[in-house]
Every structure is written in C-alpha cells, then in structure tokens.
Amino acid sequence: MASIAYSETLSKIVYLCMEQNQFSRYAQMHIDTAKQSFDVDLKYDEESVLKLDDIIQSAWPEKPPVQIDSVILVFGSFLGEAIKHTLGGEWVRTEQGWGVKIGEATLMVFTKVKKRLLNGMEDSISYYYQSTKMMLNNNFKDFR
Numbered sequence: 001m002a003s004i005a006y007s008e009t010l011s012k013i014v015y016l017c018m019e020q021n022q023f024s025r026y027a028q029m030h031i032d033t034a035k036q037s038f039d040v041d042l043k044y045d046e047e048s049v050l051k052l053d054d055i056i057q058s059a060w061p062e063k064p065p066v067q068i069d070s071v072i073l074v075f076g077s078f079l080g081e082a083i084k085h086t087l088g089g090e091w092v093r094t095e096q097g098w099g100v101k102i103g104e105a106t107l108m109v110f111t112k113v114k115k116r117l118l119n120g121m122e123d124s125i126s127y128y129y130q131s132t133k134m135m136l137n138n139n140f141k142d143f144r
Contacts, residue, residue: 023091023098026077033074042078044085046133052079052125056116064117071117076110079125083107087136107132 027044034040038055042048052075065071080100083089089102099106115123 023077024081026074027081030074030078044082046082046086046129049079049082049086049129050126053116053121056125057121060117068114068117072110072113076113079113079129080107080109083109083129083132087133102136105132105135 031042034042034055038058040051040055042051056075059065080091080098083100083102084091087102089100089107092099092101092106094106094108096108097110099108099110101107112123112125112128116125
C-alpha cells in the first residue's frame with residue numbers, strides 16, 4: 001500500500017506556508033507524489049479534484065495515515081489550488097486557519113481534507129467540491 005511521507009515536520013511546513021504562502025509548492029508535491037505512488041496524473045481541474053477521494057481510499061482504506069498532518073497539508077494545498085484555478089478565489093488566513101475565499105465564502109480546505117481522512121466518504125471531497133460549485137453558480141440563493 002502506498003503512503004505519502006515527507007521528511008519536513010508539519011510545524012516547519014505550516015510556518016513556511018504562513019510566512020511565504022507557498023501552498024502551490026505543496027500542491028505540486030501532491031501532484032508529484034500522486035504520479036509516483038498511485039500512477040495518477042493530477043492537474044488543477046475538476047476531474048483531478050474528483051479523484052482525491054479515490055486516492056485517499058486507495059492509500060488509507062481502513063484508518064487515517066500515520067503522518068496525517070503532512071497529508072492534510074499537501075492534499076489541502078492541492079484542493080485549494082485546484083479550487084482557485086477552477087472556481088476562482090484567493091488564499092486567506094482566518095481565525096480558523098487558511099482557506100480559499102470566493103466572494104463572501106471562505107472554503108476551509110484543510111478542515112475538509114482532515115474530516116475526509118478521519119470520517120471517510122461521509123465527508124467526501126468530491127461532494128464538497130460539486131456542492132460548492134453548484135452554490136457558487138446559484139450565488140448561494142438556494143443554500144441560505
């Protein structure tokens with residue numbers, strides 16, 4: 001079974017992200033690892049976002065990864081960058097942490113990835129993305 005392991009500690013990675021906003025670098029690490037470990041080609045597009053649940057299920061079918069914080073960082077960075085490319089938005093730091101702000105909504109991508117890793121498909125990333133896209137298309141009218 002393939003797993004994602006990085007030599008940098010989470011605190012160092014988070015510090016770099018916070019200070020230098022290097023989410024695109026960690027997203028690229030995820031793209032490279034997905035190709036090497038799972039033979040999956042990812043791009044910053046909807047199709048690739050919809051592959052994330054399958055990658056997680058393949059790598060950790062029974063329980064979350066041992067290095068969950070590193071996995072959250074690279075998956076969340078990729079998810080955020082893909083959302084920026086497909087739906088728009090920008091990285092912002094909130095009281096709850098980093099997210100992607102689109103209009104008035106802030107998508108907490110790292111929290112979503114953590115929930116998916118801990119709770120399984122009941123917190124599907126694909127569903128989250130598709131629901132977000134639908135809400136944005138409707139200007140959140142039907143979802144208040």
